Amino acid sequence: MDIATRVYNHRWKLDPIVRSLIDTDFYKLLMCQSVFSNRRDTRVTFSLINRSDHVPLARLVDEGELREQLDHIRSLSLSRGESTWLRGNTFYGKRQMFRPDFMEWFEGLRLPPYHLERVGDQYELTFEGAWPEVMLWEIPALAVLMELRGRAVLGEMKRFELQVLYARAMTKLWEKIERLQPIENLRIADFGTRRRHSFLWQDWCVQAMIEGLGARFAGTSNCLIAMRREVEAIGTNAHELPMVYAALADSDAELAQAPYQVLADWHAEHSGNLRIILPDTFGTRGFLERAPDWLAGWTGIRVDSGRPEEGAESAIDWWKRHGEDPREKLIIFSDGLDADRIEALHARFSGRVRVSFGWGTLLTNDFRGLCPGDRLAPFSLVCKAVAADGRPTVKLSDNPLKAMGPQDQVERYKRVFGVGAQEAMAVEV
Amino acid sequence: MDIATRVYNHRWKLDPIVRSLIDTDFYKLLMCQSVFSNRRDTRVTFSLINRSDHVPLARLVDEGELREQLDHIRSLSLSRGESTWLRGNTFYGKRQMFRPDFMEWFEGLRLPPYHLERVGDQYELTFEGAWPEVMLWEIPALAVLMELRGRAVLGEMKRFELQVLYARAMTKLWEKIERLQPIENLRIADFGTRRRHSFLWQDWCVQAMIEGLGARFAGTSNCLIAMRREVEAIGTNAHELPMVYAALADSDAELAQAPYQVLADWHAEHSGNLRIILPDTFGTRGFLERAPDWLAGWTGIRVDSGRPEEGAESAIDWWKRHGEDPREKLIIFSDGLDADRIEALHARFSGRVRVSFGWGTLLTNDFRGLCPGDRLAPFSLVCKAVAADGRPTVKLSDNPLKAMGPQDQVERYKRVFGVGAQEAMAVEV
Numbered sequence: 001m002d003i004a005t006r007v008y009n010h011r012w013k014l015d016p017i018v019r020s021l022i023d024t025d026f027y028k029l030l031m032c033q034s035v036f037s038n039r040r041d042t043r044v045t046f047s048l049i050n051r052s053d054h055v056p057l058a059r060l061v062d063e064g065e066l067r068e069q070l071d072h073i074r075s076l077s078l079s080r081g082e083s084t085w086l087r088g089n090t091f092y093g094k095r096q097m098f099r100p101d102f103m104e105w106f107e108g109l110r111l112p113p114y115h116l117e118r119v120g121d122q123y124e125l126t127f128e129g130a131w132p133e134v135m136l137w138e139i140p141a142l143a144v145l146m147e148l149r150g151r152a153v154l155g156e157m158k159r160f161e162l163q164v165l166y167a168r169a170m171t172k173l174w175e176k177i178e179r180l181q182p183i184e185n186l187r188i189a190d191f192g193t194r195r196r197h198s199f200l201w202q203d204w205c206v207q208a209m210i211e212g213l214g215a216r217f218a219g220t221s222n223c224l225i226a227m228r229r230e231v232e233a234i235g236t237n238a239h240e241l242p243m244v245y246a247a248l249a250d251s252d253a254e255l256a257q258a259p260y261q262v263l264a265d266w267h268a269e270h271s272g273n274l275r276i277i278l279p280d281t282f283g284t285r286g287f288l289e290r291a292p293d294w295l296a297g298w299t300g301i302r303v304d305s306g307r308p309e310e311g312a313e314s315a316i317d318w319w320k321r322h323g324e325d326p327r328e329k330l331i332i333f334s335d336g337l338d339a340d341r342i343e344a345l346h347a348r349f350s351g352r353v354r355v356s357f358g359w360g361t362l363l364t365n366d367f368r369g370l371c372p373g374d375r376l377a378p379f380s381l382v383c384k385a386v387a388a389d390g391r392p393t394v395k396l397s398d399n400p401l402k403a404m405g406p407q408d409q410v411e412r413y414k415r416v417f418g419v420g421a422q423e424a425m426a427v428e429v
Numbered sequence: 430m431d432i433a434t435r436v437y438n439h440r441w442k443l444d445p446i447v448r449s450l451i452d453t454d455f456y457k458l459l460m461c462q463s464v465f466s467n468r469r470d471t472r473v474t475f476s477l478i479n480r481s482d483h484v485p486l487a488r489l490v491d492e493g494e495l496r497e498q499l500d501h502i503r504s505l506s507l508s509r510g511e512s513t514w515l516r517g518n519t520f521y522g523k524r525q526m527f528r529p530d531f532m533e534w535f536e537g538l539r540l541p542p543y544h545l546e547r548v549g550d551q552y553e554l555t556f557e558g559a560w561p562e563v564m565l566w567e568i569p570a571l572a573v574l575m576e577l578r579g580r581a582v583l584g585e586m587k588r589f590e591l592q593v594l595y596a597r598a599m600t601k602l603w604e605k606i607e608r609l610q611p612i613e614n615l616r617i618a619d620f621g622t623r624r625r626h627s628f629l630w631q632d633w634c635v636q637a638m639i640e641g642l643g644a645r646f647a648g649t650s651n652c653l654i655a656m657r658r659e660v661e662a663i664g665t666n667a668h669e670l671p672m673v674y675a676a677l678a679d680s681d682a683e684l685a686q687a688p689y690q691v692l693a694d695w696h697a698e699h700s701g702n703l704r705i706i707l708p709d710t711f712g713t714r715g716f717l718e719r720a721p722d723w724l725a726g727w728t729g730i731r732v733d734s735g736r737p738e739e740g741a742e743s744a745i746d747w748w749k750r751h752g753e754d755p756r757e758k759l760i761i762f763s764d765g766l767d768a769d770r771i772e773a774l775h776a777r778f779s780g781r782v783r784v785s786f787g788w789g790t791l792l793t794n795d796f797r798g799l800c801p802g803d804r805l806a807p808f809s810l811v812c813k814a815v816a817a818d819g820r821p822t823v824k825l826s827d828n829p830l831k832a833m834g835p836q837d838q839v840e841r842y843k844r845v846f847g848v849g850a851q852e853a854m855a856v857e858v
Contacts, residue, residue: 160640164603167596174593211589 014065016072017140017147017199021109022082022223024139025193026091027235029223030274033102034241036132038265044244045387046134048125048141049404051427052379056121061148063118069144073137074111083107085227092232092274111137131388135240138383142194145381146365150197153375168370169197173205173363176339177212183346188213188357189234190220191334192364195378195429202364206231209363218356234358236276236302237266240385243281243395247388252416260292267294275299276332280398283419284311288318290418296322300330300354306398306425308333308341312349326353334358336428338366361429378429399425443494445501446576446628450538451511451652453568454622456664458515458652459703462531463670465561467694473673474816475563477554477570478833480856481808485550490577492547498573499543502566507536514656521661521703540566560817564669567812571623574810575794579626582804597799598626602634602792605768606641612775617642617786618663619649620763621793624807624858631793635660638792647785663787665705665731666695669814672710672824676817681845689721696723704728705761709827712848713740717747719847725751729759729783735827735854737762737770741778755782763787765857767795790858807858828854 022029035042050057078086083103091097098106112129114137123145127137154162180186190209196202206225209217219232226233242259249255259281267275275298279287284306296319303311312333316326331353333345342357349355367376384404385393394405394413400422403410413419451458464471479486507515512532520526527535541558543566552574556566583591609615619638625631635654638646648661655662671688678684688710696704704727708716713735725748732740741762745755760782762774771786778784796805813833814822823834823842829851832839842848 158640160603160637164599164637167599167603170593170596171600174589174596208589208593211587 014068014072017069017144018073018076019199020082020224021076021078021106021111021136022086022227023143023193023199023225024136024223025191025221025235026223026226026233027221027237028136028139029086029098029106030235030270031237031241032106032132032135033098034237034265034269035135036102036105037269039131039244039248042131042244042248043129043389044131044134044385046127046137046141046383047386048123048145048381048383050122050379050381052381053122055149055379057145057149057381058118058121058123060152061123061145062152063116063123066123066144066148067116069148070114070116070141073140073144074113077110078107082224082227086223089227089233092270092272105132109133109136111140114141125383126386131244135385138240139194141383142381143196143199146195146378147198150367150376153371157371165367165370165376166201169201169367170204170208172366172370173208174212176363176366177208179339180213180216180342183216183343185350185355186213186216186342186346186357187218187355188216188342188359189218189232190222190225190363191234191358191360193220193222194383195361195381196364197367197376197378203229205364221358236270236274237262237278239278239281239304239395239397241266242278243393244385244388246282246413247391247393252412255413255416256290259287260290260295263295263298267298273299273330276330277301278304279315280305280311280396282394282396282413282417283422284314284398286418288314291318293322296324300332300356302332302334302358304335304397305402306335307423308335308345309348311398312345312353316353327351328354330354330356332356332358334360336360336362338362365429380427380429396422398422399427401425401427443497443501446498446573447502447505447569448628449511449653450505450507450535450540450565451515451656452572452622452628452654453565453652454620454650454664455520455652455655455662456650456666457565457568458527458535459664459699460666460670461535461561461564462527463666463694463698464564465531465534466698468560468673468677471560471673471677472558472818473560473563473814475556475566475570475812476815477552477574477810477812479551479808479810481810482551484578484808486574486578486810487547487550487552489581490552490574491581492545492552495552495573495577496545498577499545499570502569502573503540503542506539511653511656512536515652518656518662521701534561538562538565540569543570554812555815560673564814567669568623570812571810572625572628575624575807576627579796579805582800586800594796594799594805595630598630598796599633599637601795601799602637603641605792605795606637608768609642609645609771612645612772614779614784615642615645615771615775615786616647616784617645617771617788618647618661619651619654619792620663620787620789622649622651623812624790624810625793626796626805626807632658634793650787665703666691666707668707668710668733668824668826670695671707672822673814673817675711675842676820676822681841684842684845685719688716689719689724692724692727696727702728702759705759706730707733708744709734709740709825711823711825711842711846712851713743713827715847717743720747722751725753729761729785731761731763731787733764733826734831735764736852737764737774738777740827741774741782745782756780757783759783759785761785761787763789765789765791767791794858809856809858825851827851828856830854830856 115126117124127134219234221235241262246258301315319326337359361378365378394409544555546553556563648663650664670691675687730744748755766788790807794807823838
């Protein structure tokens with residue numbers, strides 16, 4: 001490294017983990033624009049939830065360092081080049097995906113304040129504010145915590161231990177890629193921003209996927225990496241939309257309609273491969289049973305909890321009942337994927353439907369078994385909308401261990417959405 | 430990388446493999462000084478011998494590139510810093526190991542011409558000249574051929590394939606080091622210059638050993654790396670001394686004495702841990718049986734062919750017969766070592782003798798199984814003194830597959846040195 005670069009780098013007060021507002025998932029920006037248009041004034045609270053309570057985050061991560069990283073994120077604004085890319089790039093085949101009024105707002109955005117408190121061995125980290133602003137905290141907050149926890153472990157390692165650690169991680173990923181290479185018609189994207197090991201590592205993973213899988217690598221959910229590596233930015237929508245819409249419902253009847261209202265708003269805005277149903281927020285079975293007919297005309301479905309085979313079969317049956325040809329439909333698997341599951345799901349569904357994969361944590365953070373005590377293994381950290389205009393949100397999903405919300409509201413939602421017994425499945429990452 | 434460095438690097442006409450006259454084994458310099466004092470005018474021919482004839486070197490390595498590399502080596506001379514280090518550093522606890530007259534000669538040295546010819550799929554590469562000059566061709570010639578063969582394979586690999594290749598190699602070595610870490614009293618040195626994968630890789634291996642084994646890593650045979658990494662330069666003497674001394678013998682009686690004459694000359698020059706017998710040139714058993722009593726007073730023995738357990742047991746018996754305490758003696762194992770063999774030999778001999786290891790090719794070039802067709806696996810290439818003052822040399826060793834020399838001379842040597850039946854063992858590296 002040249003001296004000037006070294007000197008320049010040493011002027012950083014800290015080594016920032018998130019260095020750009022677009023170091024986030026593409027679907028966050030799509031949803032943000034939708035919310036900006038439809039529910040701009042809704043007050044929402046996002047909250048960090050560590051589902052792996054055996055990981056004592058507050059003992060591992062220094063509060064001061066965490067604050068520095070979060071403060072740094074609050075200092076970020078969209079750069080000129082990032083703005084140009086968002087305004088000028090083609091996303092999902094469409095020019096000007098982001099409208100001028102949204103871009104103007106985004107260009108002026110700084111992330112709102114955060115609230116951080118240590119409670120026992122965990123942090124309470126919440127973000128309150130206008131929905132389109134606070135929603136953009138989710139991904140950087142998760143990435144910062146994951147990476148700070150990693151740094152705490154890495155900081156104790158010696159130089160060659162570190163080299164070998166990354167050598168092992170590279171080998172591990174490459175062997176997965178080699179395993180995926182023979183799969184014809186594979187279509188797979190990186191969905192691993194939120195629980196990545198680190199930014200640099202995610203960037204390496206994406207480049208390895210580009211070289212190893214060529215056209216079968218569909219792109220990355222990370223906008224910054226998509227821009228820099230010149231690949232597609234990938235993503236559609238997430239649970240927060242039906243969760244917040246549902247929380248705002250004034251009656252059970254309105255609540256029952258809320259998930260479909262989300263998609264009606266989305267329908268007005270997007271077409272083609274962006275018309276992807278995420279049906280599991282309040283239970284996939286009931287969602288499909290009560291879905292309006294026009295939804296069957298949508299392009300596909302994303303399977304994000306429960307047994308993926310069951311979710312996919314339900315969708316296929318549902319399309320058939322509505323006279324749709326499943327072979328023209330797209331199923332995106334995105335829950336807890338690894339190479340073996342991708343292989344198995346592809347073998348079972350390829351040809352019957354169009355299959356695609358959103359590979360997350362075990363793409364960008366499979367450091368399991370790579371250091372003593374497994375202290376770099378990924379864990380299940382989420383950041384969710386927990387309240388909207390003062391009302392609690394609820395998520396049921398197809399796995400009761402992923403459910404969240406006050407117990408009485410959970411019961412109410414189960415009744416309204418006709419959710420019966422559910423099978424519990426361990427949530428790894 | 431900064432622009433200036435990049436521009437500077439692009440001015441190289443080639444990417445030189447050997448960039449220093451001390452990028453060679455330490456024992457070559459010790460022997461060179463000895464030869465410079467005792468046999469300066471002997472005319473010796475060194476010749477490249479590819480014992481792995483399934484590796485078609487001349488098809489893999491371009492003749493023009495090979496000539497460029499060899500020509501580059503001929504342009505090298507000792508740098509001021511290298512000279513200062515050789516003159517001023519302590520080797521084996523001794524200051525001024527290299528005498529001023531030798532250093533003055535070495536500072537003026539350029540390597541003599543080479544003769545290169547393609548014969549079928551192999552190269553005939555020979556070096557003729559005064560012994561102290563031509564002997565310094567051995568290590569760089571081998572290193573150049575090994576690395577050019579590697580580059581031919583590496584040149585076809587893509588960027589991430591390369592990264593993963595090295596990631597795998599690093600992991601492989603580190604797992605060996607981790608396996609060696611629990612061995613108490615381990616003493617191990619890098620002997621892998623001649624058949625290393627590349628200079629940079631050897632340098633990485635040495636650094637990994639420094640970090641992973643700490644004080645149990647005794648040092649490296651490579652002078653340049655020893656200087657740069659500030660570790661001990663390790664090595665004593667090799668087969669070329671008895672081979673050339675033997676070839677110069679005028680009678681069978683003189684021939685029988687030649688190996689002891691080598692050690693008598695060495696005895697006059699060196700003490701302590703440099704008094705290491707290499708007994709296998711013409712068969713270990715006969716060597717020890719006829720050895721003069723004063724040799725039993727030497728510090729140790731190096732076991733470099735045959736079954737290492739047998740060689741070591743013979744030495745222990747021999748010391749006992751001469752009233753020496755084996756626990757004060759040093760046995761250096763240096764033939765075809767890998768972690769498992771090191772473990773086993775250490776378990777068997779530690780405590781009975783002082784044990785040390787010279788770990789060669791499988792330290793610095795274990796790329797077995799790391800690329801398709803195993804085209805980076807190391808192979809058995811040597812560069813040997815084949816003639817002295819017009820007479821052919823002979824080596825028997827304790828493995829008939831390592832024997833070399835004209836058949837009639839091999840028979841004569843076997844008779845003179847009383848070598849009976851020998852067990853053939855595959856020569857891997």
